[in-house]
Amino acid sequence: MTTLVDWLRDPSPTSRRQARLGQSYLAWLRLKRNHLAMIGLAIVALLVIVAALAPWITPHDPITQNLRERLQPPLTAGHILGTDDFGRDILSRLIMGSRITLFIIALVAVTAPVFGLLVGTVAGYFGGWTDEILMRITDIFLAFPKLILALALVAVLGPGMENAVLAIAITSWPPYARVARAETLTVRNSDYIAAVRLQGASAARIIWGHIMPMCIPSVIIRVTLDMAGVILIAAGLGFLGLGVQPPMPEWGAMISAGRKYLFEQWWVATMPGMAIFIVSLGFNLLGDGLRDVLDPRNSGK
Amino acid sequence: MALIEIENLSVTFTAKGRPVRAVKGVSLAVEQGESYGLVGESGSGKSTILRAICGLAPVSGGTIRIGGQPLPSPRGADFSRRVQMVFQDPYASLHPRHTIDRTLSEPLAIHGIGNTDQRVTQALKDVGLPPNFRFRFPHQLSGGQRQRVAIARALMLEPSILLLDEPTSALDASVQAETLNLLNRLCAERGLTFLMVSHDLAVIDHMCDRILVMQHGQAVEELPREALAKAEMKTDYARSLFAASADRMLDA
Structure with a gap:
């Protein structure tokens, strides 16, 4: 263990990989000092583990109905979090639902930021007309309230998980384009970009290899902070019946189903609400911590 | 025929809708193997001339020829292999997220030159940096070491002309001398032409065969080294500029 740490902390690395891993290790040490961020990371890690192991750790089938056991309160034998109006175990549904939540988050996280980053860096680097056209398109998307635009898209495309993901991705890329463009404008006239231009690098090479690495930290921070919003929009679509369709155990749809019983059987809606709250909180805490670690303005020294 | 010929060069920037003429009709010629200095106070347009040669500043008039050929615009790969530049601030001219290795191998990758490992280690050796610096990041280096990396980067493509934009002004005095000696040595070894x-x-006196004094974007006076040493200036401005840094020259 100590040899590995020494290897990582070596001030004169002997290979590209060691240099990169060493930098990641230092970032990890900085992140570790931030207790709230570690709590956030633990929540996100727990979500990933639960989602990965979901079929094996659910105590009951999340879809099979059992009307004799409907609306059991929490802490009933066999149903720690109670059952819903079809007698399905809420804990099992939450565990299976974590897969859907994670699936939506993952798909949005690999599409929207990448597209936004591309649009933002291209607009920022070329400037002029390219910038005008790309940023006006971005403005048009930003002018709509996110949930309304997502609703309109799902209404056109039809309800379902894939369409929900598509709608969320289409509505959430513009802020990334803005962030990436702002970051690009601060670095495009710097000497190190001038130097690589002078070496005859193509625009694609400069944007990909030299400008994007400078934008990625702010985009990653933004992504983690936005993930809570993505979960809420997905839940909102589910709540309105436009996202994941029953009997799939999506958290927003579960809240929607529990609304009818909110006063007498509060747990049906409250438990998925708690799950959404905890996961959103986890991503927000992690995002705040990552901002302290990755922000280019304080990692230079 | 001179290697670098600049005739009647004008550069006009647009700031807040108004044109700002940074360089007004400057002409100069630099011979092969010569070290030519541009001197002047801040804002006199000397750095702008270098940037104009590199195609990084908007030329509004005049011609720049290298080896008798007018420069194409955009500058192109041949230009990159003939002319390279060392920037003023070593803290701003190296990519903060690239290792020294990446910074030095990038020009090789752009021009499809192989044998990267050997060339990079040789380049570090040439500028007097230990080989274990290769995979460090710029923030792990001092200012003088960074400027050595920047010089090594400029020399990766084996150019014949090196443009130096106040290469030592961001460094403290002892490191300045080291860096200037390094440049002088590389110049002698490789037959480089410096602008x-x-x-x-004091820096110019240490390095240059001829100087051009500039003020407000215009050439004031061209002086050979001997005239500078004997303080034989013809114009008042050149004399006052000389007087202002004469104390430091006596130290050197």
């Missing part, structure tokens, strides 16, 4: 900008006559 150098400085506001510091």
Whole structure:
């Protein structure tokens, strides 16, 4: 263990990989000092583990109905979090639902930021007309309230998980384009970009290899902070019946189903609400911590 | 025929809708193997001339020829292999997220030159940096070491002309001398031609065969080294500039 740490902390690395891993290790040490961020990371890690192991750790089938056991309160034998109006175990549904939540988050996280980053860096680097056209398109998307635009898209495309993901991705890329463009404008006239231009690098090479690495930290921070919003929009679509369709155990749809019983059987809606709250909180805490670690303005020294 | 010929060069920037003429009709010629200095106070347009040669500033008039050929615009790969530049601030001219290795191998990758490992280690050796610096990041280096990396980067493509934009003004005095000696040594070893900008006559005196004094974007006076040493200036401005840094020249 100590040899590995020494290897990582070596001030004169002997290979590209060691240099990169060493930098990641230092970032990890900085992140570790931030207790709230570690709590956030633990929540996100727990979500990933639960989602990965979901079929094996659910105590009951999340879809099979059992009307004799409907609306059991929490802490009933066999149903720690109670059952819903079809007698399905809420804990099992939450565990299976974590897969859907994670699936939506993952798909949005690999599409929207990448597209936004591309649009933002291209607009920022070329400037002029390219910038005008790309940023006006971005403005048009930003002018709509996110949930309304997502609703309109799902209404056109039809309800379902894939369409929900598509709608969320289409509505959430513009802020990334803005962030990436702002970051690009601060670095495009710097000497190190001038130097690589002078070496005859193509625009694609400069944007990909030299400008994007400078934008990625702010985009990653933004992504983690936005993930809570993505979960809420997905839940909102589910709540309105436009996202994941029953009997799939999506958290927003579960809240929607529990609304009818909110006063007498509060747990049906409250438990998925708690799950959404905890996961959103986890991503927000992690995002705040990552901002302290990755922000280019304080990692230079 | 001179290697670098600049005739009647004008550069006009647009700031807040108004044109700003940074360089007004400057002409100069630099011979092969010569070190030519541009001197002047801040804002006299000397750095802008270097940037104009590199195609990084908007030329509004005049011609720049290298080896008798007018420069194409955009500059192109041949230009990159003939002319390279060392920037003023070593803290701003190296990519903060690239290792020294990446910084030095990038020009090789752009021009499809192989044998990267050997060339990079040789380049570090040439500028007097230990080989274990290769995979460090710029923030792990001092200012003088960074400027050595920047010089190594400029020499990766084996150019014949090096443009130096106040290469030592961001460094402290002892490191300045080291860096200038390094440049002089590389110049002698490789037969480089220097076009150098400085506001510091001591630096220019140490390096240059001929200087051009500039003020407000215009050429004031061209002086050979001997005239500078004997303080034989013809114009008042050149004399006052010389007087202002004469104390430091006596130290050197």
